[in-house]
Amino acid sequence: MRIFISLKHVTTNVVDRNYGHIVATFSIAEHSIKQSLECGRSCNAKAVAVVGEVLAMRLKVEELKDGQGRGIHLNVTKEIEKKGFKSQTNVWVIVNALKNNGVKLIDEDDGNW
Secondary structure, eight states: OEEEEOSSOEEEEEEOTTTOOEEEEEETTOHHHHTTSOBSSSBOHHHHHHHHHHHHHHHHHTTOSGGGSOOEEEOHHHHHHHHOGGGHHHHHHHHHHHHHTTOOEEETTTSOO
């Protein structure tokens, strides 16, 4: 999973490691949800949590949720380092929203979560 954070937008992509194509994606910039979120000068934690929730629903549709025993690989440390310390909260909000919605996450650092 890759997370992209800018001042006004947050986008997540789940990429199939074997084939390199995007399996599921969600962005705050999507028109269907953009109007209902409060992203003025920057996105608040509540809006960022929606990213994790919607992505979890899309993964469920793609049957990548915990049903097959597979999981979504994520290196939180690397994502935070790339985004900077100020985005640390947003990264953790997305991770927690995915976990709270039943997505199995595998930490690439140690393989656990």
